[in-house]
Amino acid sequence: MATEVLRGESGLRGNNIDELFHPSSVAVVGATPKQGHVGYVIMVNLLGKFKGKVFLVNPRYDSINGVKCYKGLTDVDDEVDLAVIAVPAPVVPQVVADAVKKGVKALIIISGGFSEVGDEGRRLEDEVRSIIKDSKVRVLGPNCIGVYNAENGLDTFFLPEDRMGRPPKGPIALISQSGAVAAAILDWASRRKLGIGLAVNYGNKIDVSESELLEYFAGNPNVKVITIYMEGLKYPGEGLRFLETARKVAQVKPVIVYKAGRTKASVHAVASHTAALAGDYEIYRGAFRQAGLIEANSVREMFDLAKALATQPLPRGKRVLVLTDSGGMGIQAVDTLSTLGLEVPELPETMQTMLRKYLPPLAIVRNPVDVTGSATDEYYKIVLDSILPTSYVDMALIVALMQIPGLTPNLVNYIIDAKRYGKPMVVVSFGGSALMEKFNDALENSGIPVYATPDRGARALWALVEYSRIRKMLREEVE
């Protein structure tokens, strides 16, 4: 343990972990022509998508599917930045020794069968640890699913595309303690075109830990929001380091964490799953709060919040304009907003009078502003353009039920126009029609996050207010 913290903190070997995400060349150790095998899927994914050199390594083959195959890493007649290792655990120490000899800069050890399976695995893990100890190589894993980078096609997630879709490039980074949860998240995100551009699962973390990954993403200019799926931290030292890192990172970027293993009942399950200490959830909560982390209550909520934080400016206050074509939806939004401590202030009488002039007689102009089921796109435009620039509100939650006959896809343009007021906006759009899907896609493509229900939209705005508070708090403490 001491070693681990030392390695990570001191960076003795001078290498940062950038090669894990942006290598120029990758070797797949354990490449195989056997379909369905882990080494096969990784090989196919990298040959098909990786924007860099790919070398195959397996002593049993001279070539695989027409691509040259090397007997060992040391036989590769070129530089190897990253080696992805997918061979049986007992063979791993020899491969790691070869990698060190070859001067490979980073390793992703996919292979399982280490400390997670018992004494023999622990022995193998210690062996690997001692091999890398005096070298500069950086190691992710073992027992992990590795790295996904949408930008350069680096993808060690060993699941074929038909099982697990890949999300598009985007400003959200994911650090997941569970490989399966990470895979499911990427699959889910791909369907929703949610830009999780970088994802990593670190397994038994004999070298690179969640803290170092967090720090790395903090320094990566393509990443705007960092999300963390966590079950627990192994040692007090690990926890402390993580929280210290988080506190630093949260000053520059929002970090959202979803911690599973919150109840007494699930602590045993966590211990079995990732050998982590789920511990007392209240202690985690308190620590997260102090560290400036934004806490989500489910995987899905984590990305609801991330979507807003990745696209919207931070609000100056907590006052929300709720603009809706359905009184009922407006009420639901107010319920959640006010439960979360945000305000939906009544608009001043002058504003109300002005709105009454332009809106139909049944419209409600207090706030929520309800343009009713007879709404047209223009009503939205009038309200946005007259209220959003004023000092009465800090952000807007816009409900647009596209079932209503007067609305057209042109509403998107009015909402996008309102970005010029520099205030955060989220849109709630609930239904199922193709028209609605088109409307939602057009908004999200223009950087306006869309949510299916008012409570989710409200919570996304809360995250903006919360991060605004956190950043202020952390920066004041630094001064």
Added chain:
Amino acid sequence: MATEVLRGESGLRGNNIDELFHPSSVAVVGATPKQGHVGYVIMVNLLGKFKGKVFLVNPRYDSINGVKCYKGLTDVDDEVDLAVIAVPAPVVPQVVADAVKKGVKALIIISGGFSEVGDEGRRLEDEVRSIIKDSKVRVLGPNCIGVYNAENGLDTFFLPEDRMGRPPKGPIALISQSGAVAAAILDWASRRKLGIGLAVNYGNKIDVSESELLEYFAGNPNVKVITIYMEGLKYPGEGLRFLETARKVAQVKPVIVYKAGRTKASVHAVASHTAALAGDYEIYRGAFRQAGLIEANSVREMFDLAKALATQPLPRGKRVLVLTDSGGMGIQAVDTLSTLGLEVPELPETMQTMLRKYLPPLAIVRNPVDVTGSATDEYYKIVLDSILPTSYVDMALIVALMQIPGLTPNLVNYIIDAKRYGKPMVVVSFGGSALMEKFNDALENSGIPVYATPDRGARALWALVEYSRIRKMLREEVE
């Protein structure tokens, strides 16, 4: 108000409200060839889908789109069970008088412009009230979106199909205080193939109230679960009647309510929207609990719970088998289950030993049973067939991440086979692949509800336990 309660309670005129949902013939008063108009959309929907006679009524036309058009209701040379009225408010009293004269059994007054708009509207509403007072006609509305019945194609929701999809036949009934929310829900449900077979929005309820609708659905054999979207009840008397009715109904069928307008901030918005008294939410909560209603916290959650209650048997206890191929997902399920008071008991040693024999070495057999990322369909079968029939568990939450390479659509059959043990099951399936969609559809078509995240699946099981408790409580009180 007294009149209203009296009419509803005494059923003086001998008519029940079945004609609102199952008429043999419908007249559309206000039928028009003008596309986009309310009368046009209703006419087109009924002519296209309603399994019964449709008469068009409008003094301005002899025929519309080739269909005969009558000058007035009294001119129709056949019996009219139901008249759907979509004419300007000032004309409505005359139409209602005609309907009474004609002996029409039920009216749905879609038209707005009544008490919701002020004094003149209130006067018109009183006029209608006095016209129907001594007749047997039953009236839904005014100012409502009316009725949707998937079975016979009765559909007064005046939104075209491309704006609002229609859900398939099914055992869920919806009573919504908001028309727009009802329309959005149906659109949403249509996309998800969620069987909301009956839906109703009642508007200003000058005659038929939510209580009578609730009672009616209780007696309808096609309805297995009743869902209610509510913003508030207008008078103490109305509230009392609703709760008394709910208490009776909950003995025979689960009733789920989502109450919007929960916070001080939203009370004003409710008053503006449906002129209801949102009141103190805690009072509502207490009353709901006493009445045996199951409370949901969002529209979406309401149907998550309904799906389980409509398809699953009630559990005998609160002990859950969690069966998963992802330790992380299992942990998330346990978190929610245990927060909701359900148990995930450790399996007895004999069971664990037996499972260990058949499952791979890394599998966890305590409960959650984690068949790991190397799972095959057969592992699920082994666990279900050996644990579910025993007395150690009362129900199952099954997580199947279809990203995992060893799973095939055949898993569906194993899960369906396990229905024979007579215990509730829900499946959690998270991702986005076509394979997963196919898997989910096959399960839902066989009556196994599927949820995207562990917390939602867990909450669905909670609803089953909760309704089991409620029914026992209410029936014991009756004895």
